[in-house]
Amino acid sequence: MKTYSSKLYLFVAILTSLLVSFFQDEINPYYFQIIIYIGINIILATSLNLINGFAGQFSLGHAGFMSLGAYTASLVSSTLHASSGNPVDILILPLALLLGGAVAALAGLLVGIPTLRLKGDYLAITTLGFGEIIRVVIQNLNFLGGARGFTGIPKLANFFWVFSVVSIVVFAISNLINSTYGKGFLAVRDDEIAAQAMGINTTKYKVIAFITGAFFAGIAGGLYAHFISYINPQQFSFIKSIEIVVMVIIGGMGSTVGVIIAAIVLTILPEALRGIAEYRMVIYSLMLVVIMISRPQGLFGKSFRLKELVAKFRRPPMSA
Amino acid sequence: MNILELKECCMKFGGLTAVSELNVEIGSTDLVGMIGPNGAGKTTVFNMITGIYQPTSGSVVFDRQEINDFRPYEIVAAGIARTFQNIRLFPNLTVFENVQVSLNKSLKHGFSHSILQLKNFHKEEHSVRETIMEILTIFKLEGVKDELATSLPYGDQRRVEIVRAIATKPKLLLLDEPAAGMNPTEKVDLMRLIKSVKEQFNIAILLIEHDMKVVMGICERIFVLDYGVKIAEGTPGQIKNNPKVIEAYLGEVVS
Numbered sequence: 001m002k003t004y005s006s007k008l009y010l011f012v013a014i015l016t017s018l019l020v021s022f023f024q025d026e027i028n029p030y031y032f033q034i035i036i037y038i039g040i041n042i043i044l045a046t047s048l049n050l051i052n053g054f055a056g057q058f059s060l061g062h063a064g065f066m067s068l069g070a071y072t073a074s075l076v077s078s079t080l081h082a083s084s085g086n087p088v089d090i091l092i093l094p095l096a097l098l099l100g101g102a103v104a105a106l107a108g109l110l111v112g113i114p115t116l117r118l119k120g121d122y123l124a125i126t127t128l129g130f131g132e133i134i135r136v137v138i139q140n141l142n143f144l145g146g147a148r149g150f151t152g153i154p155k156l157a158n159f160f161w162v163f164s165v166v167s168i169v170v171f172a173i174s175n176l177i178n179s180t181y182g183k184g185f186l187a188v189r190d191d192e193i194a195a196q197a198m199g200i201n202t203t204k205y206k207v208i209a210f211i212t213g214a215f216f217a218g219i220a221g222g223l224y225a226h227f228i229s230y231i232n233p234q235q236f237s238f239i240k241s242i243e244i245v246v247m248v249i250i251g252g253m254g255s256t257v258g259v260i261i262a263a264i265v266l267t268i269l270p271e272a273l274r275g276i277a278e279y280r281m282v283i284y285s286l287m288l289v290v291i292m293i294s295r296p297q298g299l300f301g302k303s304f305r306l307k308e309l310v311a312k313f314r315r316p317p318m319s320a
Numbered sequence: 321m322n323i324l325e326l327k328e329c330c331m332k333f334g335g336l337t338a339v340s341e342l343n344v345e346i347g348s349t350d351l352v353g354m355i356g357p358n359g360a361g362k363t364t365v366f367n368m369i370t371g372i373y374q375p376t377s378g379s380v381v382f383d384r385q386e387i388n389d390f391r392p393y394e395i396v397a398a399g400i401a402r403t404f405q406n407i408r409l410f411p412n413l414t415v416f417e418n419v420q421v422s423l424n425k426s427l428k429h430g431f432s433h434s435i436l437q438l439k440n441f442h443k444e445e446h447s448v449r450e451t452i453m454e455i456l457t458i459f460k461l462e463g464v465k466d467e468l469a470t471s472l473p474y475g476d477q478r479r480v481e482i483v484r485a486i487a488t489k490p491k492l493l494l495l496d497e498p499a500a501g502m503n504p505t506e507k508v509d510l511m512r513l514i515k516s517v518k519e520q521f522n523i524a525i526l527l528i529e530h531d532m533k534v535v536m537g538i539c540e541r542i543f544v545l546d547y548g549v550k551i552a553e554g555t556p557g558q559i560k561n562n563p564k565v566i567e568a569y570l571g572e573v574v575s
């Protein structure tokens with residue numbers, strides 16, 4: 001069983017992140033920034049994939065969770081960082097990220113519960129509204145910088161932190177989905193009534209998906225803030241939520257590998273198209289349209305299941 | 321001992337009374353049939369028992385415990401499993417995974433154990449896998465375990481649904497028109513399957529079925545619903561010759 005070695009993969013991935021981070025100053029700063037954004041987008045997209053792709057709850061509020069994490073973490077680190085300069089410094093970022101994740105997770109719980117009765121479009125609109133409410137509230141909170149934004153966030157996030165979190169999120173979500181416990185999410189997505197009738201507490205699973213997804217989005221927000229050191233509410237508008245949803249859909253709802261690839265491609269693409277500045281967004285959008293028409297299930301969605309392909313080639317005879 | 325008792329159960333949808341003052345008793349190893357014309361309220365009875373609907377009045381007693389207020393998943397935990405009139409397999413899951421969902425409820429490990437794969441996680445996952453393979457082998461589905469459940473022929477899908485229900489280890493199994501859409505050979509297989517399930521697992525079965533050959537062939541006792549009212553109950557022989565039943569069914573043919 002391959003899950004036996006998943007802890008080893010995680011260990012190797014984190015170690016690699018650490019090694020690479022020693023050389024991060026050698027990398028061209030522009031490319032380096034793109035690489036970090038790729039990491040952050042992978043965290044956002046795979047965590048949203050838990051809610052949208054695996055648990056089947058269409059959420060459009062991921063940027064809201066992200067901003068809660070970003071602002072909470074920034075508040076924590078700015079407060080602690082100012083007053084220190086000693087060896088505990090290294091603990092400031094993880095602490096800030098965890099608190100940011102926790103606040104986002106709490107919001108996930110608060111959004112999760114009332115939206116349980118909603119499905120499809122209604123749920124999407126409600127979560128979209130939730131994200132916008134958070135943005136507007138932050139815009140009016142002076143101690144968070146209001147519309148001007150939050151400045152002077154210590155630049156603590158580096159390659160190591162971002163890609164360790166990427167590894168942890170991918171590890172956590174893959175383990176979850178491959179486990180018998182995690183099959184509950186897929187059952188809720190595929191048929192809620194049947195899931196209940198097979199003993200699944202569907203309410204609990206939906207809320208857990210929201211809490212877990214929000215937690216990781218919060219952490220992604222914290223990493224983002226501590227990388228660019230300045231955040232403002234506009235960065236977390238519903239456009240950001242849609243960007244993440246697009247990664248999930250293009251990657252193929254419910255395929256972790258697909259969603260990771262989509263996050264990479266869709267982070268690089270707008271940058272690669274910078275040369276033709278004014279047509280950039282047109283081409284970007286056009287590509288999305290073409291992909292959606294030719295592969296509505298996403299690049300790696302449903303019908304790209306290796307198991308299934310193999311099964312098709314050697315379909316065993318049915319026994320009576 | 322009765323495993324299930326419906327006492328004066330009513331189910332109203334607005335002005336429509338789908339089930340009216342229904343009394344039913346099922347013993348712990350009975351194989352009982354429920355028949356009646358379309359729209360008689362049979363599926364509604366199942367939905368009342370399994371917590372999808374709450375009875376408007378009356379009480380559902382399972383294993384000496386009133387379960388009216390139980391949520392559907394709590395009812396499964398108490399020991400009732402069901403299949404659906406319109407097959408409801410998980411379309412994106414394989415046959416194996418469809419059965420795996422049913423074992424979720426009896427897991428000892430939860431969220432954090434599954435993510436961190438803490439101690440005993442692998443042991444329990446391993447035993448879950450073994451249990452699934454055992455069940456699949458009993459029902460001769462091990463050869464298609466990695467196929468999408470909904471890609472199987474219709475008769476096999478019905479079988480997977482029954483297997484999935486059994487995997488929850490029920491004391492009472494509710495089957496909603498399991499023979500619907502099957503060809504005669506598949507029906508014969510189904511009858512054999514239902515009988516063997518009852519014997520192997522020593523459980524009670526309540527079966528809704530339109531095909532009289534199937535119902536009369538395997539049920540020890542049958543009750544008849546018409547417009548939500550129980551109009552007859554007895555052995556297959558008694559039911560066959562009951563004038564009220566004949567009338568209810570003739571009524572359907574005419575209309």
Ligand SMILES: Nc1ncnc2c1ncn2[C@@H]1O[C@H](COP(=O)(O)OP(=O)(O)O)[C@@H](O)[C@H]1O
Pocket residue numbers: 333336338356357358359360361362363364365
């Ligand atoms: N959720 C519901 N809302 C309104 N009416 C319903 C609902 N469920 C069932 N009914 C009605 O109850 C009656 C019995 O339906 P059903 O139990 O499905 O019949 P059967 O399974 O015997 O064919 C029908 O008239 C049906 O339209």
Ligand SMILES: [Mg+2]
Pocket residue numbers: 362363364405
């Ligand atoms: Mg019915």
